[in-house]
Amino acid sequence: MDHTQILQTLQNNIPTEIWYLIPLFIVAAVIKSPWFKGRAGETVVNLSAKLWLDKTRYHLIKNVTLPTQDGTTQIDHIIVSRYGAFAVGTKNMKGWIFGNAKQRNWTQKIFKHSQKFQNPLHQNYKHVKTLQSLLGLGDDQMHLLVVIVGDSTFKTPMPENVTYGGGYIRFIKVQTEERLADAKVQKVIEAIDSGRQAVTIKNHRKHLRM
Structure with missing residues (x-):
């Protein structure tokens, strides 16, 4: 029996009302998937940056995959400014x-x-070190941020660089000491663009296998 026959058999045996519900089940499954939740978290970070950070001073670079000695490391967002470079990881x-x-x-x-789950600050530490090595930045020029999205509540005091949703913007804006000259900011952006892997499904799958 070919695919056409199988589909015809299903259509003849499943009530019409059920067919209308199938797309709803598919949408519900997608919404609950880790992929969708991850994308939703990234959208919160992207939108907050676009709304509340001056584009002339803060440069947002999304979905960066960089080569390392033992494979690759992926960074959700990098924000480069004269106040330093911010590596932002999201966790739903x-x-x-x-x-x-x-x-x-x-x-x-x-x-x-x-x-139990791994401390996300420790989990993202590798990202920061990879960036520092690639960009030639010191510890005082590199900031690590973890953004938690989803229906969660902190029950213990959290480090200032662990925030809810768009709260990470406050952390960035209180960094007012200039740590990078404008020329260095541009070099950092160029180094990220030249060092990152192309944003493709193939490269993403390769990163997940490592």
Whole structure:
């Protein structure tokens, strides 16, 4: 039996009302998928940057994959300015979140269920070091930010560079000491553009396998 026959058989045996519900089930499944949640988090960061950061002073670069000695590292967003370069990672979570800057693992609690997950600051540390090596930046010129999106609540005091949604904008704006000359800002942007891998499905899948 070929695909046409299978489809015809399904159409003859499934009530018409059910067919109308199938697209809704597909949409619901997509919305709940990790891919969609990740995209939603990235959209929050992108929109906040476009609305609240001056484009003449802050330069947003999205979805950057860079080569490393043992594969690749992926950075959701890099914001380059005279106040330094900001590596921004997004994490979609729900429930109560417990942790601090020094703990290797943090805790997520949803109702009575608790589970450990890697401290996102530690998880993104590799990104920062890769960037510093590529761009020739010092520790005082590089900032790491983690943005939590989703229905979650911090139940312990969090480091100032771990924020909800668009709250990361406040962290960036309080950095007022000039750390990069305008010429260096442009060189950093050019180095990222020349060093990054092309944004393709193939490269994304390759990164996930590493």
